[in-house]
Each structure stands twice: as C-alpha cells, then as structure tokens.
Amino acid sequence: VCFVPGGLDCSISFVSHVLGKVCVHGRQKEILGVLVPRLTDLTKSDCIWQRICWRLVECVPDRWMEAVVLGFVQRAPGADVLSRLLGNLVVKNKKAQFVVTQKMLLLQYGHTTAVLQNLLGYLSLDSLRRTLLLRVLQELLETWSSSSALKHSPAEQQLYISKAILICLSHLKEPEIESCRQELLTSMMEGVKCHLDSSLPKLRHLGMVVAESISLKINTEGPVLKFEYEEDNETRELKSLLVQTPSFYFVPSLPDDDRSEKAGAALPLVPDGNEKSHTAAPVILDEESDAELDSDDDLIPYDMSQDKELKIKAPVYIRDCIEVLTGSRSEDLDKWEATVRALESLVRKNPAATREVSVELAKILLHLEEKTCIEGFVELRQRAQVAVLTTDPIPVAKYLTSQFYSLNYSLRQRMDILDVLVLAAQELSCPKFLGKTKHSGAQKPCIQLLPGSDSSKGWRKIVDERIKSKTRRFGVIQSHVELASHPNEFNSVAGYFFFPLIQHFDRPLTTFDLLGEDHLVLGKLVHTLAILMYLAVNTVAVTAMGKALLEFVWALRFHTDSYVRQGLLSCISSLLLSVPTEQILADMTEELLETQSWLGDVMEKDPDEDCRRLALQNLLLMENLKKKLEAVSS
Numbered sequence: 299v300c301f302v303p304g305g306l307d308c309s310i311s312f313v314s315h316v317l318g319k320v321c322v323h324g325r326q327k328e329i330l331g332v333l334v335p336r337l338t339d340l341t342k343s344d345c346i347w348q349r350i351c352w353r354l355v356e357c358v359p360d361r362w363m364e365a366v367v368l369g370f371v372q373r374a375p376g377a378d379v380l381s382r383l384l385g386n387l388v389v390k391n392k393k394a395q396f397v398v399t400q401k402m403l404l405l406q407y408g409h410t411t412a413v414l415q416n417l418l419g420y421l422s423l424d425s426l427r428r429t430l431l432l433r434v435l436q437e438l439l440e441t442w443s444s445s446s447a448l449k450h451s452p453a454e455q456q457l458y459i460s461k462a463i464l465i466c467l468s469h470l471k472e473p474e475i476e477s478c479r480q481e482l483l484t485s486m487m488e489g490v491k492c493h494l495d496s497s498l499p500k501l502r503h504l505g506m507v508v509a510e511s512i513s514l515k516i517n518t519e520g521p522v523l524k525f526e527y528e529e530d531n532e533t534r535e536l537k538s539l540l541v542q543t544p545s546f547y548f549v550p551s552l553p554d555d556d557r558s559e560k561a562g563a564a565l566p567l568v569p570d571g572n573e574k575s576h577t578a579a580p581v582i583l584d585e586e587s588d589a590e591l592d593s594d595d596d597l598i599p600y601d602m603s604q605d606k607e608l609k610i611k612a613p614v615y616i617r618d619c620i621e622v623l624t625g626s627r628s629e630d631l632d633k634w635e636a637t638v639r640a641l642e643s644l645v646r647k648n649p650a651a652t653r654e655v656s657v658e659l660a661k662i663l664l665h666l667e668e669k670t671c672i673e674g675f676v677e678l679r680q681r682a683q684v685a686v687l688t689t690d691p692i693p694v695a696k697y698l699t700s701q702f703y704s705l706n707y708s709l710r711q712r713m714d715i716l717d718v719l720v721l722a723a724q725e726l727s728c729p730k731f732l733g734k735t736k737h738s739g740a741q742k743p744c745i746q747l748l749p750g751s752d753s754s755k756g757w758r759k760i761v762d763e764r765i766k767s768k769t770r771r772f773g774v775i776q777s778h779v780e781l782a783s784h785p786n787e788f789n790s791v792a793g794y795f796f797f798p799l800i801q802h803f804d805r806p807l808t809t810f811d812l813l814g815e816d817h818l819v820l821g822k823l824v825h826t827l828a829i830l831m832y833l834a835v836n837t838v839a840v841t842a843m844g845k846a847l848l849e850f851v852w853a854l855r856f857h858t859d860s861y862v863r864q865g866l867l868s869c870i871s872s873l874l875l876s877v878p879t880e881q882i883l884a885d886m887t888e889e890l891l892e893t894q895s896w897l898g899d900v901m902e903k904d905p906d907e908d909c910r911r912l913a914l915q916n917l918l919l920m921e922n923l924k925k926k927l928e929a930v931s932s
C-alpha cells in the first residue's frame with residue numbers, strides 16, 4: 299500500500315482492477331495474504347484508510363467481484379475486521395449482495411464454519427445490513443423446511459445450511475425475534491416434519507437440533523421442544539453455534555504460518571479473582587430442619603448377607619415355553635423372563651420338537667412384547683426367531699414373508715421380519731466349521747442388522763471384501779488355508795426367502811404403502827434383497843433371482859430417497875458378484891446395457907456421495923465382465 303504525498307486527490311480504480319484481475323485468476327492467497335493483514339492494521343484507528351479500503355472493493359468490476367469478496371471473507375480474522383474492510387458493500391453493490399446472501403449460503407456448501415461466522419457476523423454489525431441478515435435467515439429456513447430440497451441435496455449441504463441457521467439465530471435480538479416469531483414457528487414445524495421423515499439418521503438428528511434451537515429462541519419463558527438422541531461431536535458443535543462468540547476472541551484460519559501464535563494470543567484470560575467463586579460456601583442448617591429428619595435412621599438394619607436369590611427354573615420343553623409366553627398371569631413374570639433367556643438354546647437342542655410347532659412359535663415371537671425390564675430383550679427375541687427359522691426354514695419363511703405384506707402390523711414388526719430373514723440366511727449360507735455348532739454361528743453373524751443399525755455399512759464392507767477377493771495381484775505370495783467343506787443349506791430355501799418379498803411391493807395397503815410415506819421400510823427391504831442376493835451365490839435359483847431383482851431395481855431407479863437408491867445400487871453389486879458371468883451375458887445383456895447407462899448418470903448427477911461411489915463401483919464390475927467376455931471370445 300503506497301502513500302500519496304501532498305494531499306493530492308487520486309483514483310484507485312486501477313488498483314481495484316488489478317486486485318480483481320489477480321483474484322479471478324486464482325492468486326487470492328498470494329495477494330490477499332499480504333493485503334488483508336496490512337489493511338487490518340491501517341483501518342483500526344484511521345477512518346481515512348477505512349474509506350480508502352471501501353473504495354478499493356467498491357471499484358472492482360462486477361465480473362471479478364465474487365473472487366474479491368470471497369477472498370476477503372475467507373481471510374479476515376473476524377467479523378468486526380471484515381466490517382471495517384468492506385463497509386456497506388453488500389448494500390451498495392448488487393453483485394456483492396448476491397454473492398454474500400445467496401451464492402455463499404444457498405448455492406455453495408464447502409466453506410468452513412469460521413467463514414460462515416465471519417459472513418453472518420458481518421451482516422449483523424450494521425443496522426443497514428441487519429435487514430439482509432433477517433432476509434437470509436428466512437431464505438435459509440425455507441430451504442431447510444423444504445422436503446424437495448432435502449431429497450435432492452447432499453447431507454453435507456444440509457449440515458452447512460443448519461450451521462448457517464444457528465449462527466443467524468445467535469445474532470438475533472429480542473425485538474427481531476418478536477417480529478418474526480410466527481414465521482420461525484411455521485418453518486420449524488414444517489422443517490422438523492420433513493427431517494424426521496428422512497431415512498438417514500444424520501438428517502433426522504440435524505432436524506432435531508435445529509428445531510430445538512429455534513424453539514429455545516422463540517420460547518424463552520415457556521416450555522421448549524426437546525428430542526431424545528445421542529449427542530456426538532457434530533451435535534455439540536451445532537449447539538455451540540447458538541451461543542454468540544465475541545469477535546475479539548474469534549480467530550479463523552490465517553494464511554500465514556504464525557496462525558497458532560495469533561490464535562493463542564487471542565484467548566481470553568481468566569482473572570485470579572474468579573478462582574474464589576469456585577470455593578463452596580458453608581451450609582447453615584436451621585434448627586427446625588433437624589426435627590424434620592426421619593427418625594427411622596436410628597433403626598438397626600436386618601442382616602441380609604446370608605440371603606440367596608431364588609432362581610426360577612426355565613422350561614425344558616418347547617410346548618412348555620409356548621404356554622409360558624402366551625400366559626397372562628402376573629405371578630409368572632419371573633418364569634416368563636427365564637423362558638425368554640433360554641428359548642434360543644432350547645430350540646437349537648430340540649430341532650424335531652421345534653419343527654412340530656415352528657410356525658406357531660414364530661407367530662408368538664413376532665408378536666411378543668416385553669413384560670419386564672429384561673436386559674437385551676430385543677436381541678434375545680431376535681436370536682430365538684433366527685433359531686426357529688434356521689431349524690425349519692421353509693414353513694417359517696413362508697409365514698414371515700406372508701406377514702410382511704399383511705394388515706395390522708407396525709413398521710417396526712415389518713423391519714424385524716426383514717432382519718430375521720437376513721440373519722437366518724446368513725447362518726444357513728455360512729459353512730459350519732469343525733468343532734463349532736450352529737449356536738456359535740448365530741451369536742456372531744457376519745451381517746449385523748439389529749434395530750437402529752445401518753445395514754448399508756455392513757453391505758458395503760462385504761462387497762468390498764468380495765471385490766478384493768476377485769482382484770488379481772502379482773508379486774504377492776499368500777498362503778491359503780483349506781477349510782472344511784459343508785453343503786450350503788441356503789441353496790434349497792433361497793427362493794422362499796427372496797421371491798415373496800419382491801412380489802407385492804407395489805400394492806399399497808390401508809396402513810402400509812411402500813411406494814408412499816413408508817419409504818424407510820422400502821429402503822430396508824431393498825437392502826435386505828441385496829444381501830439375500832449376495833448370499834445366494836452358487837445356488838440353483840441365483841439366475842432367476844438376479845432377473846427378478848434387476849426388474850425390481852429398474853422400476854425404482856428414480857426413487858427420491860437416497861437410502862433407497864443406495865440399496866438399489868447395492869442390489870446391482872450383489873447381482874454382478876453372485877450370478878455366474880455366463881448367465882449374465884446370455885440372459886441379461888440388454889438389461890445390463892441400459893443399467894450401465896443409468897449408472898453413468900448416477901455417478902455424474904446424483905446428489906448423494908455414497909450413491910455416486912456405489913455407481914462407480916458397479917461400473918468397474920461391469921468393466922471386468924466386459925474383459926472376461928473379450929477374453930472368452932478371443
């Protein structure tokens with residue numbers, strides 16, 4: 299920065315043009331890394347330099363304004379400094395206003411939290427700019443509460459918008475909150491509904507946190523909205539944004555190497571006098587409080603050291619278990635609990651007796667509700683259901699798959715059916731090693747689908763392992779241990795697990811509509827079909843299953859829910875990995891060509907990152923099939 303001697307008038311438009319030209323050609327870091335710290339020092343106490351700086355950015359041509367404004371916002375060490383450097387640029391220049399209030403908040407989502415705090419803090423530091431802050435908050439809430447935006451934007455953008463909303467709320471004053479209280483309440487109700495309807499836990503948590511924060515702001519004296527969820531680092535960071543950080547304590551990332559020294563120097567110091575506030579004050583009890591103490595404290599307690607807990611003997615026959623589980627007498631609760639704990643092992647030890655009442659027992663377990671506070675009840679019931687299904691697969695699988703599309707079942711029960719089918723198929727398809735029983739195989743399944751778990755994560759893991767096993771690596775010697783062979787018990791029953799689930803997905807019921815509002819269960823169903831397809835490798839029905847699954851995927855390929863689309867892409871992976879190459883090339887060539895075109899579109903245009911990754915993975919698998927075909931033809 300040069301000085302003009304003699305008080306002569308001059309124009310800095312040439313400097314503004316140079317600044318804009320340099321920034322738009324990607325040299326923001328080099329020029330603003332030097333210019334911003336220098337201007338920060340000069341404008342601290344000199345109003346003339348503030349006017350020079352304002353004029354510098356105002357004279358930048360509109361075609362270069364975005365690069366300059368973005369560079370200043372990213373490198374200013376605080377909102378107050380940014381306010382000194384830019385002044386009311388967003389009020390005077392329409393291009394700068396669009397960049398600050400629209401592009402950086404609604405069209406982009408890669409900026410850090412520090413940049414967001416700089417940007418929104420800058421809007422809040424002047425009365426002329428506060429009207430823009432309120433307008434920005436309104437537009438952010440409209441986007442946050444839009445179900446269409448939630449479906450067609452990535453989760454990272456939803457997190458970015460949520461952070462911006464919370465920072466805006468932290469800058470609102472009480473009169474401003476009072477003036478827009480009804481709008482905030484309406485947006486909160488619409489937004490929390492569409493977020494809770496999402497199949498992705500991350501989006502549901504975002505909706506809960508933002509709704510709680512809005513409720514806390516608009517209901518300062520009355521009851522506030524409160525959800526139950528597990529707090530993690532992301533949740534705690536979001537809640538911390540609602541508390542406004544003093545600008546002289548806030549130091550974002552600096553371009554120089556001494557950023558750690560400056561950040562450490564800006565930390566507030568706690569005066570020594572505050573240490574006294576942590577000392578506990580002496581508690582003085584009134585004489586009347588002594589009289590209110592319970593006089594029973596003087597009684598001598600009973601000696602219970604020799605007491606022994608009475609152990610309830612669990613039933614030893616399957617039919618006795620059925621009688622206990624269906625009984626309604628309250629005095630049998632201890633026996634009911636013992637029965638629930640022992641049922642799985644009893645079923646596995648008595649397969650013949652279980653087959654006589656397998657369907658009845660499966661029905662009881664499907665409708666079984668917790669009567670006592672038994673630890674791990676859901677897992678105990680699920681393991682018992684898996685034991686019954688693996689002991690008598692065909693009739694029990696027919697019953698469970700028929701009940702999945704029946705009336706008068708909750709969504710939780712329908713998803714329980716899918717979990718049980720997957721775990722049982724996993725156990726039937728896995729080889730039984732010498733020295734291990736079926737019981738040990740059920741306790742540690744390779745695919746864990748307990749309630750609340752994300753099946754797609756386990757699915758991706760096993761697909762990656764399968765791809766790794768099919769990859770040839772030269773120069774690496776690996777020792778392979780031969781495992782004891784065992785017939786695949788899932789071979790003869792795979793169709794009973796798979797085909798009934800895929801038949802009636804497009805037939806809505808009174809209380810169950812997979813293609814409508816029950817898309818969470820549809821996503822679970824799609825992931826279940828993908829896993830069943832993967833487990834059916836080398837079975838007789840695998841080709842027919844692959845054809846049916848490809849038609850199913852093609853019918854739902856444009857579904858708006860990202861969790862469902864992830865499952866559909868997983869179905870394609872399982873088909874390519876399980877169906878023999880010869881059968882794929884002979885029976886599904888045209889369908890796969892259309893699928894390849896669809897996968898290309900997903901890889902390029904899908905807003906969900908996991909969907910794009912799965913599409914790329916499927917295209918690589920198809921490329922391997924093409925190479926095999928060329929090798930065979932040659």
